Amino acid sequence: MHISEGILSAPVLISGGVVAAIGTYIGLKKIELEQVMPVALLSSAFFVAGLIHVPLGPGSVHLMLIGLLGVMLGWAAFPAILIALFLQTLFFQFGGFAVLGVNTVTMSVPALCCYYLTRPWMDNPKTRPAAAFIAGFLAILMASLLTSCALALTDTGFTAAAQLIIAANVPVMxxxxxITMFTVGFIAKVQPEILHLKYA
Known part of the structure; x- marks a missing residue:
């Protein structure tokens, strides 16, 4: 769901850059030494998942795993996603450096929201599967809405494309x-201590 360069207006780009910088700063402050490895692994998973994407107007659709990053990393999702997006832009020209801040925000904010919305139910084995599924589904929905808002705030002519992005991402949701439900369930069985690391 990368937004390409040369599309967004300056105010949207600047706002996205500021929010991304603040979120990344807070995320880095909250990462402890023992949390570096899970952050790096999930950032890598996000990087790989984003390599296979389908262009869709001014954006694209693909697996992102931001719901998983959200429930696992909290605020640390900001630097994890920023680094992965930076490397995708550097090596594969996905999105662009000018829109790096906005793309980071459209994916990191939903991840963070899912952390606070679903994390309280992750410790209970009975509610964990539903909470994980909701996190994965809701994260893509929110990312689609934020991407659509960024486009609509730039130019009302992008309204149709914005609606298409939301509709096209329903299967991805x-x-x-x-994926989030099964991954969280697997981690809870083989290495449950990772689920208890706090990033908020």
Whole structure:
């Protein structure tokens, strides 16, 4: 769901850059030494998932795993996503450096929201699967809405494309919900201590 360069207006780009910088600063402050490895691994997973994408107007759709990053990393999702997006831009020209801040915000804010919305139910084995699925589904929905808002705030002519982005990501929402649910369940069985690391 990368937004390409040369599309967004200066106010949207500047606002996105400021929010991304603040979120990344807070995220870096909250990462402890024992949390560096999980952050790096999930950032890598996000990087790989984003390599396979389908262009869609001024944006694209692909697996992002931001719901998983959200429930696992909290605020640390900001630097994890920023680094992955930077490397995708550097090596594969996805998105662009000018829109790096906005793309970071459209994916990190939903991740953070999912952390606070679903994390309280992650410790209970009975509610964990539903909470994980909701996190994966909701993260993509929110990312689609934020991407659409960024486009609509730039030019009302992008309204149709914005609506298309939301509609095209509905299957991705369901797939991401399932992936997040099964991944969190697997981690809870093999290395449950990772789920207890706090980044908020």
């Amino acid at each position: 369901i797939i991401e919900g399932c």
